[in-house]
Amino acid sequence: MLSSQSITNVRIIGFGIAGVVCLSYAIATLVGIRISFLPDWLPIAMGVAVAALFFLATLLGGARATAASLDESYQMDRLRAGNLGFWSALMTGVILWQANLGGDMRLAITMTMASAVYLLAHVVLELRGR
Amino acid sequence: MVLTNALAQHRKAAGLTQAQLAEAVGVSRKTINTVENNVFVPSTVLALKLACELNVSVHDLFALEGRAGR
DSSP, X not given: OOOHHHHHHHHHHHHHHHHHHHHHHHHHHHHTOOOTTOXXXXXXHHHHHHHHHHHHHHHHHHHHHHHHHTSHHHHXXXXXXXXXXXXXHHHHHXXXXXXXXXXXXXXXXXXXXXXXXXHHHXXXXXXXXX | OEEEEOHHHHHHHTTOOHHXXXXXXXXXXXXXXXXXXXXXXXXHHHHHHHHHHTXXXXXXXXXXXXXXXX
């Protein structure tokens, strides 16, 4: 059985890795670098893998530990991270609108940047209160 | 007005760790820690659960400092 703390640790590690991958993808796309070990499907695959990992952790932890790991301070962190993700998507979109990039590039950068900000802000907020 | 709390004192008086109190009221240890450090203001339900677990009144745990008329 996993404790609520262990489930939180799984979430922090998973969100951290997925956030770094999304940020790397956004930056690499923005500067036009093609990184061989960073294929296009990696951000989505990381998101799915993290979701599966978190689902497995909650199964191993049980209902009580899962509820404790998703308690009201977590909900507050989630809302704050969501706000940061929303505003970063908006700001990135506005900034990239000025750049001479294709629509698909702009969309890819904006979405992966927003995901990265959401995931990494979540990690920072969760670690801050420990 | 500033919300102050005496959760840490009452928890220690009850001989509980943050993890034990968190387990008893069904939240994470981080939530207890952030409440004790005035980073997070708990819901009414959680405040009542904490008071019940520590056998004190909610008013013993939380107070408003600088409240008008006091």
